[in-house]
Amino acid sequence: MLAIYKREMRAYFTTPIGYIFAAIFLCLSAAVFSYSTIYQLSADTSTYFTVMVFSFVILLPLLTMKTFSEERRSRTEQLLLTAPVTLTGIVCAKFLAAFTVFFACTLLSSLNFLILYTHAQPETATILGNLLALVLVGMAFLAVGIFISSLCESQLAASVVTVAVLLLFLVISLANSLIDVAWLRFLLNGLSVFTRFQNFTRGIFDIAAIFYYLSLTAVFLFLTVRVYDRRRFS
Amino acid sequence: MIKIEHLVKNYGSHVALSDVSFEISEGEIVGFLGPNGAGKSTTMNIITGCLSSTSGTVTVDGKDVLEDPLEAKRLIGYLPETPPLYPDMSVEEYLNFVYDLKRCTLDRKAHIGEICASVRITDVRRRLIRNLSKGYRQRVGIAQALVGNPPVLIFDEPTVGLDPKQIIEVRNLLRTLSRTHTVILSTHILQEVQAICGRLIIINDGVIVADRRTEELTRVIRDNRRYRLRVAGPQKEVLELLRNLPGIERAEALTERDGEAFSFSFESAAGIDVRRPLFFRLAERGYPVYGLEAVGMDLEDIFLQLVDHPEQSLESMAAARSRRRK
Numbered sequence: 119m120l121a122i123y124k125r126e127m128r129a130y131f132t133t134p135i136g137y138i139f140a141a142i143f144l145c146l147s148a149a150v151f152s153y154s155t156i157y158q159l160s161a162d163t164s165t166y167f168t169v170m171v172f173s174f175v176i177l178l179p180l181l182t183m184k185t186f187s188e189e190r191r192s193r194t195e196q197l198l199l200t201a202p203v204t205l206t207g208i209v210c211a212k213f214l215a216a217f218t219v220f221f222a223c224t225l226l227s228s229l230n231f232l233i234l235y236t237h238a239q240p241e242t243a244t245i246l247g248n249l250l251a252l253v254l255v256g257m258a259f260l261a262v263g264i265f266i267s268s269l270c271e272s273q274l275a276a277s278v279v280t281v282a283v284l285l286l287f288l289v290i291s292l293a294n295s296l297i298d299v300a301w302l303r304f305l306l307n308g309l310s311v312f313t314r315f316q317n318f319t320r321g322i323f324d325i326a327a328i329f330y331y332l333s334l335t336a337v338f339l340f341l342t343v344r345v346y347d348r349r350r351f352s
Numbered sequence: 353m354i355k356i357e358h359l360v361k362n363y364g365s366h367v368a369l370s371d372v373s374f375e376i377s378e379g380e381i382v383g384f385l386g387p388n389g390a391g392k393s394t395t396m397n398i399i400t401g402c403l404s405s406t407s408g409t410v411t412v413d414g415k416d417v418l419e420d421p422l423e424a425k426r427l428i429g430y431l432p433e434t435p436p437l438y439p440d441m442s443v444e445e446y447l448n449f450v451y452d453l454k455r456c457t458l459d460r461k462a463h464i465g466e467i468c469a470s471v472r473i474t475d476v477r478r479r480l481i482r483n484l485s486k487g488y489r490q491r492v493g494i495a496q497a498l499v500g501n502p503p504v505l506i507f508d509e510p511t512v513g514l515d516p517k518q519i520i521e522v523r524n525l526l527r528t529l530s531r532t533h534t535v536i537l538s539t540h541i542l543q544e545v546q547a548i549c550g551r552l553i554i555i556n557d558g559v560i561v562a563d564r565r566t567e568e569l570t571r572v573i574r575d576n577r578r579y580r581l582r583v584a585g586p587q588k589e590v591l592e593l594l595r596n597l598p599g600i601e602r603a604e605a606l607t608e609r610d611g612e613a614f615s616f617s618f619e620s621a622a623g624i625d626v627r628r629p630l631f632f633r634l635a636e637r638g639y640p641v642y643g644l645e646a647v648g649m650d651l652e653d654i655f656l657q658l659v660d661h662p663e664q665s666l667e668s669m670a671a672a673r674s675r676r677r678k
């Protein structure tokens with residue numbers, strides 16, 4: 119498992135994809151941050167976090183699109199499948215590698231907040247809560263991306279489908295204004311990643327949301343394992 | 353070493369393997385032969401744990417591939433049809449990755465160096481796999497299978513797409529490896545198995561049609577008494593002469609003609625070598641012999657026969673072949 123993790127990490131940074139991701143992520147976060155706080159002379163970070171969550175829809179598929187589709191296309195998956203490693207090990211290693219890159223970028227971009235402290239008294243607890251939620255949403259999105267990559271043989275297809283699915287997850291509750299059925303609205307609100315994320319930007323630490331994000335991650339990683347398990351039988 | 357019992361594999365309604373059983377003991381080198389789509393790769397993928405069987409069991413050194421996959425996989429080195437290479441890695445990085453992946457405990461540097469030397473890729477160790485020629489890639493694929501020194505090696509069509517020189521190199525390599533490993537080799541090239549393998553398993557349409565030692569098949573070929581003759585002389589009279597010569601059966605003229613020389617085929621009766629009397633008789637008549645050669649029954653024939661009539665014995669096959677030629 120460690121071997122696969124190391125190879126994935128290496129692959130991110132011997133191909134341009136890791137650098138492209140880091141560059142876009144850091145530039146975007148810096149730009150959004152300076153615009154939403156410094157230019158506005160405000161210590162309110164809710165706009166920043168909202169924009170970042172939306173940017174994940176486009177950014178995170180960059181990290182996940184290759185994970186399984188490329189292995190399948192070049193038939194290197196046979197090497198992994200015949201090695202003494204479990205399927206869960208393979209999936210987790212790939213997930214952890216993508217998560218490491220994502221997490222490192224999030225940490226780096228969090229240095230932005232230090233600037234706030236030199237000029238204002240931002241609410242540290244809110245910022246930390248938001249950061250945690252941001253990382254967890256990222257985790258869930260990566261898991262979704264990996265799952266979709268395991269279904270596709272082409273990177274491009276994987277990335278396009280992932281973007282679509284992530285967007286759906288994020289904004290599914292927008293359909294609520296068109297729906298009269300109360301229980302359906304409740305369900306869509308529950309499924310929406312963004313509705314739950316808004317609680318954090320309002321300064322509420324939503325335990326249920328944290329569980330929701332973690333469950334999403336676990337479910338999609340499990341589904342990825344199942345995809346491979348199923349394929350052996352078909 | 354490898355034991356396969358009643359293996360069945362269905363892809364939806366398509367039956368890829370139906371009730372395949374065989375056993376391979378330690379140190380054997382077995383050729384797995386069959387036309388494309390016969391079930392060779394499916395069988396190999398099941399042995400290596402890439403695919404699951406619909407029913408039946410596979411054990412490697414007593415370890416069930418389904419129940420104890422990690423232990424079983426540790427014993428197998430596998431080269432799939434397409435070598436599983438990462439083009440963005442150098443050969444050395446790749447082999448190190450495989451080393452880690454298989455959780456080897458041998459001395460890393462010495463082991464990888466040894467493998468590189470044995471498949472002769474030492475000179476390309478630092479090059480990116482993407483820039484290697486097909487022959488080198490195949491060898492890196494073989495190297496990958498050797499990492500961890502697994503007792504069982506499974507190669508799926510290792511010489512496909514290589515040029516003749518590379519084919520010979522790979523075959524020599526396989527022969528060397530077979531001294532220390534149990535090897536299964538799948539191919540649809542007959543000379544290949546004939547050259548390397550001690551035993552042949554022939555599969556067609558998901559059913560094993562023959563499972564024999566290679567010598568057994570070769571003996572049939574050697575026992576053959578068919579000849580081909582080229583004589584410069586009038587076709588009719590030579591044929592007449594052949595038919596009248598004691599010890600010759602089933603003489604016939606072939607359509608082939610080379611200037612004034614005609615070709616004939618005949619079969620000698622059991623226990624009689626007709627070549628000497630034939631030569632002198634023809635010389636007597638003033639018809640020079642341009643060529644006389646024994647025509648072996650090649651594996652191609654045997655193979656086609658087995659595939660068409662799996663129930664026939666090899667002996668009756670030889671007879672059937674003579675009838676067919678007649």
